[in-house]
Amino acid sequence: MQGNAGQRNRRGRPGYDLGKLLDVSVQVFIERGYEGTSMEDLSNRLGITKSAIYHHVSGKDELLRLSVNRALDALFAVIEEERSTTGKAIDRLEHVVRRSVEVLVEDLPFVTLLLRVRGNTKVERQALTRRREFDRIVSDLVKQAEAEGSIRPDVDPALTARLLFGMVNSIIEWYRPNRGLRAPAIADAVTKIAFDGLRNGAGEPGG
Amino acid sequence: MQGNAGQRNRRGRPGYDLGKLLDVSVQVFIERGYEGTSMEDLSNRLGITKSAIYHHVSGKDELLRLSVNRALDALFAVIEEERSTTGKAIDRLEHVVRRSVEVLVEDLPFVTLLLRVRGNTKVERQALTRRREFDRIVSDLVKQAEAEGSIRPDVDPALTARLLFGMVNSIIEWYRPNRGLRAPAIADAVTKIAFDGLRNGAGEPGG
Numbered sequence: 001m002q003g004n005a006g007q008r009n010r011r012g013r014p015g016y017d018l019g020k021l022l023d024v025s026v027q028v029f030i031e032r033g034y035e036g037t038s039m040e041d042l043s044n045r046l047g048i049t050k051s052a053i054y055h056h057v058s059g060k061d062e063l064l065r066l067s068v069n070r071a072l073d074a075l076f077a078v079i080e081e082e083r084s085t086t087g088k089a090i091d092r093l094e095h096v097v098r099r100s101v102e103v104l105v106e107d108l109p110f111v112t113l114l115l116r117v118r119g120n121t122k123v124e125r126q127a128l129t130r131r132r133e134f135d136r137i138v139s140d141l142v143k144q145a146e147a148e149g150s151i152r153p154d155v156d157p158a159l160t161a162r163l164l165f166g167m168v169n170s171i172i173e174w175y176r177p178n179r180g181l182r183a184p185a186i187a188d189a190v191t192k193i194a195f196d197g198l199r200n201g202a203g204e205p206g207g
Numbered sequence: 208m209q210g211n212a213g214q215r216n217r218r219g220r221p222g223y224d225l226g227k228l229l230d231v232s233v234q235v236f237i238e239r240g241y242e243g244t245s246m247e248d249l250s251n252r253l254g255i256t257k258s259a260i261y262h263h264v265s266g267k268d269e270l271l272r273l274s275v276n277r278a279l280d281a282l283f284a285v286i287e288e289e290r291s292t293t294g295k296a297i298d299r300l301e302h303v304v305r306r307s308v309e310v311l312v313e314d315l316p317f318v319t320l321l322l323r324v325r326g327n328t329k330v331e332r333q334a335l336t337r338r339r340e341f342d343r344i345v346s347d348l349v350k351q352a353e354a355e356g357s358i359r360p361d362v363d364p365a366l367t368a369r370l371l372f373g374m375v376n377s378i379i380e381w382y383r384p385n386r387g388l389r390a391p392a393i394a395d396a397v398t399k400i401a402f403d404g405l406r407n408g409a410g411e412p413g414g
Contacts, residue, residue, distance in 0.1 A: 033240070036243075090406065149407060150406065150407055151405050151406065151407055152399065152403075152405060152406070152407050153407070154399065155395075155396045155399055155400065155405075156396065159388070159392075159393070159396050160396065160400065160405065162377070162381055163374050163377065163396060163397060163400055164400070164405075165377075166373065166374050166376075166377020166378065166380065166381075167370050167373050167374040167377065169373075169377060169380075170369070170370065170372075170373020170374065170376060170377055171373065173373065173376075174369055174373075181366070186366070188362075189362045189363065189366050189367065189370060190370060192359065192361065192362055193362065193367065193370055193371070193401055193404075194400055194401070194404070194405055195404055195405050195406050196359075196404040196406060197400075197401070197402055197403040197404025197405075197406075198358050198359060198362075198367065198371075198401055198402050198404075199297065199357065199358065199359070199402050199403060199404075200356060200357055200358055200359050200360070
């Protein structure tokens with residue numbers, strides 16, 4: 001982050017620090033697609049010159065890299081949390097799912113951009129590699145939970161991991177901030193449905 | 208569908224009926240985005256002239272309409288099935304979820320295109336209206352299942368419906384035909400996780 005956030009430049013436009021620059025750029029990338037966005041588009045939306053953007057970053061590519069890494073860093077930080085690393089695998093898995101929902105809601109535009117990356121550039125491929133690494137860690141947790149006997153053994157661990165995070169990631173499709181639903185309520189719903197089941201009476205923890 | 212499927216025209220290229228034309232067009236729409244696809248692109252990929260395409264459809268718009276309607280018609284047909292309309296709401300809901308997974312896998316490209324529609328054209332807005340109608344029907348089923356006491360009462364029905372179909376729809380992100388997983392196995396996994404829960408011992412039906 002650079003220093004002059006909130007200041008105004010000589011032409012009376014708001015000054016941008018890197019954080020604010022990313023916020024706006026990610027919004028434009030989501031609306032127009034990364035490939036469909038030019039530096040011209042970003043310059044117009046930000047109301048600053050292209051050279052003012054180049055003051056902060058080397059180009060569109062670096063904006064994308066910083067943006068998807070913000071989402072990835074937050075998700076990997078979840079995996080490092082104490083409740084993700086100690087205790088029974090089923091509880092660690094549930095914690096990772098719950099906290100991932102919270103990261104997704106808190107960093108919604110950044111995670112949305114990350115989930116749309118298709119691998120067309122080097123930056124996108126690096127992001128996909130880190131996503132796969134995260135998926136592998138989740139899939140391993142599912143396997144450990146199955147090995148300790150706390151997850152039903154009749155569903156494939158890799159498929160389970162995909163469906164679990166399919167449910168989590170689907171939140172980007174409909175979640176809108178300021179409509180009342182808070183992250184912990186959504187996280188509760190996801191973990192209740194996925195871990196204890198929707199059927200009434202299905203909710204007794206086993207293992 | 209028109210008559211001359213599989214025939215070859217005078218220049219030795221394969222003839223196209225409407226079904227085959229849609230199959231290829233949907234693939235191009237998914238790869239390039241609907242807005243990023245020109246009739247020229249379609250003509251090149253199909254290996255036929257633009258006027259040969261216009262022989263079948265009035266334009267790109269009609270290709271999109273026919274494609275998303277194929278997915279929507281299949282999903283609405285699920286809702287009309289006997290097991291979706293008779294019996295306990297929880298079982299009807301489970302049937303709708305299971306059959307939706309099967310539709311999604313069978314008509315993967317068409318459902319993928321449908322789920323990417325953002326409402327930029329009249330055809331897209333009509334598709335979104337039908338999608339919302341489908342979502343409303345699912346959400347009503349969840350409410351009925353809660354009213355009959357067979358679904359846990361501590362999760363909001365609309366949120367439940369969204370998360371359920373979030374899990375179902377996420378399949379388009381990773382499912383690839385011919386990699387061994389069949390639709391019924393995926394449908395089993397989805398319904399086991401969502402209805403009975405992942406935790407071992409959580410799987411006793413209530414109600």
